[in-house]
Amino acid sequence: MFSIKVRNNIFLRLLLHKDAKAFFELMNRNREHLSRFMPRITETKSVEDTERVIALFLKQLSENNGFRAGIFVDDQLIGIAGLKYIDWLSLKTEVMYWIDKNYSDKGITTECVRKIIEVAFIQYNLNKVIIRMSVDNIGSIKVAEKCGLHFEGINRQDEMLSTGFTDICVYSILKEEHFKEVKILLSS
């Protein structure tokens, strides 16, 4: 259905009601892996719960407040990525993503995040894209750095994980930085 092409056979595709089963199974396969940095994933306990999550994703889109889409390789759902919210007063947004453990370390997340940053600056015409992650989430830090985001600082004890409070790294890229980088890429 409705998708944004990332590369060849990789797509960001809006999840619909009919995708609830595949989405729930993806979460189940990755529950242990994901619950470390996403403790609330444990609240989605059935296909019915997952249908409600999908409805919330679409509601977010319809309210012009960002989106969460499935990461697909061909027709297989392997992760979720999107914009957690859009702050239309300050023209900023925050990227979120997670991927099946069997597909991590293949660069797919990085490419999806690059695409989403492009959507934020070009389609939504925003001024700032943020990524926030636990200081212990090395994989996510690498993604942010590969996507050209700059380290802004650390927010102390800023999120509660299942293991207790964690300090949070803040990364960001500004519109002016994004277009400078794109120009360099194009001219090289």
Place this chain on the structure above:
Amino acid sequence: MFSIKVRNNIFLRLLLHKDAKAFFELMNRNREHLSRFMPRITETKSVEDTERVIALFLKQLSENNGFRAGIFVDDQLIGIAGLKYIDWLSLKTEVMYWIDKNYSDKGITTECVRKIIEVAFIQYNLNKVIIRMSVDNIGSIKVAEKCGLHFEGINRQDEMLSTGFTDICVYSILKEEHFKEVKILLSS
């Protein structure tokens, strides 16, 4: 943004808040042409009204009740097509579409409708797709026939146009007919 590829440079793309201006201008360019068979189009009088229409389109999608998407040639919005509703009890739906007068008679509508029928039977797994149009809407009758729909009958004085009541043609295609036809196409 999120789109379904129809052919080469033709896409069905979800309209977002940011598309309101282009959508309103498309309606303005076609107001006279469209108001004959779509009298309610006159209710959308400004970009703000159009933003509300787009929000309703996305709400429909989020409620799993069909969708209305923009028809795009490359990045230009030239029409609207989609599923007016989905009757999940009886597994049926109704296709709707309209196109800029400068792009009619080029087969674009037909290709979009074919794609939407495929979405209805394959993605949504429905049993019946309906198209309804005024007996005077020759263009729309041709689209339905080219897409393989069968004439079911005429509903007398069934819709109010700006010129008064009109009789409505009902066309439909069943899942079993769709797959038989696809098989013939594939085997030929």
Place this chain on the structure above:
Amino acid sequence: MFSIKVRNNIFLRLLLHKDAKAFFELMNRNREHLSRFMPRITETKSVEDTERVIALFLKQLSENNGFRAGIFVDDQLIGIAGLKYIDWLSLKTEVMYWIDKNYSDKGITTECVRKIIEVAFIQYNLNKVIIRMSVDNIGSIKVAEKCGLHFEGINRQDEMLSTGFTDICVYSILKEEHFKEVKILLSS
């Protein structure tokens, strides 16, 4: 309480909260008989469910979208009849009805439907009244024909019954036809 007199001791009476018990018992006595053509009746499983159904009936009336009323012989509830919706854009409506199996074949349904058609054309000033039923619902076809409706056509596999998809007969009567018929009746 609030009622429309059909004939002598036959009334269409609005159901109130207090009628839930009688309504639920009526459904229970006719569950087998009704579930063939009204598969969703199985969803109403208790007096509490029935109270919610009655609240929906009254909400429909308050939204100017038709009504569903009880068919009463004196103070006994023996069926339900009304207008499923009112399409105020195209000035059309659809009649619905069902009756206790012990009271069928007595002409009561036909008289109630005649009264409802009169309400649609005279009180609501509509242009078209539709009745739709399964091709296998011989009783209902007879009611439509006795009430002067005209056969419009058949919608293929248009509703899901408990036994699978059924073709649906469409009958209708237009305002001009109704008043011509009334004039003939009056002048004869």
Place this chain on the structure above:
Amino acid sequence: MFSIKVRNNIFLRLLLHKDAKAFFELMNRNREHLSRFMPRITETKSVEDTERVIALFLKQLSENNGFRAGIFVDDQLIGIAGLKYIDWLSLKTEVMYWIDKNYSDKGITTECVRKIIEVAFIQYNLNKVIIRMSVDNIGSIKVAEKCGLHFEGINRQDEMLSTGFTDICVYSILKEEHFKEVKILLSS
């Protein structure tokens, strides 16, 4: 449409959307007369406002919280009467009514109120019916007394009229009193 017969050609009939014009004109003819004891009547300034009032009347009925109906002589709307609310915890209600000045002093109000009291005790099975009116509203006091209600007391400065605060008379009749009276009437 849906009505309760009071006597011969006098009915309490539910007001529908289509009655808004007649209802607004009735208020307009009686605005001066009514605004003394019903200061809020001045808030209904157009047929559109009146449609909203009618929708509220029907919403009240659908919420099982009493009703307000039109008083009709044949097909002419001449007043409003009903139950302001139903207190289902304490099984009590309050009757309200007003009538066109040309129809006052003809006993119509009294007969409607008697019918409504009967509805409260028999249809809704309540325990107490209250009528409250300004100490200056002699007409209304007479209606309460003719209908067999008993004087309970005076609530000081209890309502704001357009002329300032007014003391309010409280009249009531209990279920046991109603049935005793009915028995006397029947046995006499």
Place this chain on the structure above:
Amino acid sequence: MFSIKVRNNIFLRLLLHKDAKAFFELMNRNREHLSRFMPRITETKSVEDTERVIALFLKQLSENNGFRAGIFVDDQLIGIAGLKYIDWLSLKTEVMYWIDKNYSDKGITTECVRKIIEVAFIQYNLNKVIIRMSVDNIGSIKVAEKCGLHFEGINRQDEMLSTGFTDICVYSILKEEHFKEVKILLSS
């Protein structure tokens, strides 16, 4: 948190979500004592129910429709008092209160009610304050009389207690009476 000082260590304090446990325990300790005149207290059966009750108290305040606050001695919750509603058309309100049985007969309720009456006349600028209680609730009658309210009358069988219908005493004080009394107090 947010409180109105009544005297020394006695406060009316808004209950927040965090007070649910203490509030529920207070109700539990007084359930037998309270259920005589407040039969609905039995509906609050858990801390979660109590959180919902507190949310309703705050919603009432946010809708400018009165308030219910905790009676505190230092930091201990010992009762509830407030304004049941505010009738902004007629500028009247009704005081409610109940207190832990171990703290009754100490004059605390009387002082809280005096403070609330002052709030009604001075902060909200109302015209009339009502207190209603069962004719059998001697304690509550004493509070009303000590606070300078005047007996208005008895409403027969006006509330349903767990023991059946009860007659209700109505007490009230008008703004003019309140300020006259305050002047006497100040000048004495």
Place this chain on the structure above:
Amino acid sequence: MFSIKVRNNIFLRLLLHKDAKAFFELMNRNREHLSRFMPRITETKSVEDTERVIALFLKQLSENNGFRAGIFVDDQLIGIAGLKYIDWLSLKTEVMYWIDKNYSDKGITTECVRKIIEVAFIQYNLNKVIIRMSVDNIGSIKVAEKCGLHFEGINRQDEMLSTGFTDICVYSILKEEHFKEVKILLSS
């Protein structure tokens, strides 16, 4: 009405509907002064708008999501302070405040913020209190530092002021830091 005592004659008091006039006038006197760092203040253009703002403040409290209260010197409203939100998952909150220009530089804001921090840690039992302000808002930076918050970092171009994007300072204090500091204060 409901207030938290800060010191002597300084209170944080919940704003009610009746305070709308005083609140609107306070905004009007400080519009120029405030609009630099609070550009949205220009959206509140009348007493009616201000009533809606007050209703939102109370709704926030009733949803257990923080509060905004008036800063009062005796009975005069001179500013607003509170908790912008409460993140119950990560047990953190953010303090907000502004004060009439005639009362700035008197230490009142600092004392109010200290009280609010105490409320956050003791009443709400949170783990982290944040204050964020423009790098150009020297007054606000001083308040944060005087209240014992620690500088966490700068978020680049993170808010849109009327003069364009501004970098934002982030200050915070953790529960453990708050109680250590209190212990030092008490033991000294």
